Amino acid sequence: MPTDVLMRLAEALATGAVRVIDLSQTLQPSTPVIQLPPQFGASNPFRIEEISHYDDRGPGWYWNNIALGEHTGTHFDAPIHWVTGKDYRDGYTDTIPAGRFVAPACVIDCSKEAAADEKFLLEPAHIEAWEGKHGRIPKGAWVLMRTDWSKRTTPESFLNMKDDGPHVPGPSAAAIRFLIEQRDVNGWGVEAVGTDAGMAFGFEPAFPAHHLMHGAKKLGLASLTNLDQLPPTGAVLITPPLKIKNGSGSPLRVLALVAG
């Protein structure tokens, strides 16, 4: 490959021919985290405490201590996150090959369906219909489910907790199986708080976007935003998690490179 391909990319970035789109939520104390029954351990929300602010604690500088769970805000799910992926030595945040952190993305627009049905499930038929218009999902690509869920700005409406569980759209087990077995994707990303549908605790298997994806050493991205600014195909995602030793995931800044 000619070395000037990167120089041409740099030039395209400088001229705006390639734009950088931020797919990350702002991390703040009100950032919603996944809710589990209280007898389970709970992931910490994002917390920030000032160390000094140009004051008696440090006259010339401002900085904070932060604390949060690995799966808080816009975050990366490593294969080791789920019990089905527990034996992958290259499935931790610090051992996943870095090449997997830069990959193209296919964006399936389910925003109309999710607006009509908060419990909308993406099925293989929807994926095949999308491929009919935009072409076959390439091996090693991210598949992102656009629901416009990120436009729900209050934690209540974002988590959408109801008496029978969260009403949040997501993939069916069959759709996940299709993406793994038929398309060999890099991973699966969503706008909601987790990669699975709200009612996925009752699926077979439960939580397929975790159980099956991570069992197949695939990656996950949750709490993405701005998917409405991506083309159906052609965007390249940059998704490096923090290099946490034996990390199961990480909050991260997700960037998309988009032509034009």
Add this chain to the structure above:
Amino acid sequence: MPPPRRAKPKHPLRRFPTPTLPPLARSRVALGLTAFAARGVFALQVCRDCGTVHYPPQEACRHCLSARLDWRPQDGAGEVLSDTVLRHSNELYFRARVPLRLGSVRLDAGPTAIAFVHGACAAPPARVRLHAALDRGGAAVLAALPDDEVTTMADDRVLRELTNDPAGRKVLITDGRAAVAAPLARALAAAGADLIYVGMAEPWPPAAVAPYAQIPEALVRPLDVTDSESVTDLAAEIGGKVDILINTAEHHRPRGILARGTESARAEMEVNYFGLLRLAHSFAPGMRARAADGAVAWVNVLSIFALTNFPPHGTFSASKAAAHSLAQGLRAELRGAGLRVVNVYPGPIEEEWSDMLPPPKIAPAALAAAVVAALRDGVEDVYPGDVAQDWLARWRDNPKALEREVAER
């Protein structure tokens, strides 16, 4: 009788007075009176050898010179022999409060004491009950009330200052999800509280907010004591109005220390200890500045497990012990302004995380009633319910024995 309210709205441009305190100095032996008054008990020294009852507190018996003087609760029955009205004082605190009715009260048990006399007491000679109450500086003073069961200190202009009556005051309950919170809001409303802010970390599910929709005085506000930003935001909004802060925020997970991971224990500390610290940093300075303008009390709902570790709830006990220590320090820092820190030490509460503990457990409504009564009576240490009273008695008698007893349940 409707509860007393503030006479009229305060003038918004009036300079509010700088907090002052009554004289604080007490001898170490006289602090015995304060120690009992802190729990709402009037106790005097009784000679173990000759039975003489003493006031003022003594180092030795004035009758037989025995050094064996024991503090024993008294019924306070007595008679006002004479009274007078003080119209001038050189003490700044009293200058702002004259005229003061003072009298000489002879107790049926023997000694005679100078005391504040409630305005409702008849002219001497008159039967009265003598109470020991804490003044704004946290030291015990004596007050004579009519010998009936209905007159309270709050009914008297001067003695009202010895109470922290919620009537007419604005109260913040920091966690509306705590089992005690809704009964407490109802009890405060019934006691005449002017406004009851109810903190709620997350306004869902709707069932958590619903009880407060039924209480006209209640206003639900976002407050998460684990989040400094949330605490400072609410303090910025209402910190200048809160007269009584009641910290009900509690994280409680049962089981012993070897069965609990550090994350679970840390979550308890984040709420039970650091939560209190964050509230103190954000709300206490404003309340201290307003101590002469209505701010009166800071209530911490702790646990009797703060006194000695209850191993089946080991990490929870430890977090409450930390909060207990912090609350003692906070009390010292707020006393200078005349703010009362009330620490409440219930036994197990009838709530979901104590479901595996056998009865007796204190009902949330009973705990709420105890908190309101503590504010009205001006006490600062409250041990509500049978379990708390039992543990307190055993702890006072022999802390080491209690440690061993609760470990062998």
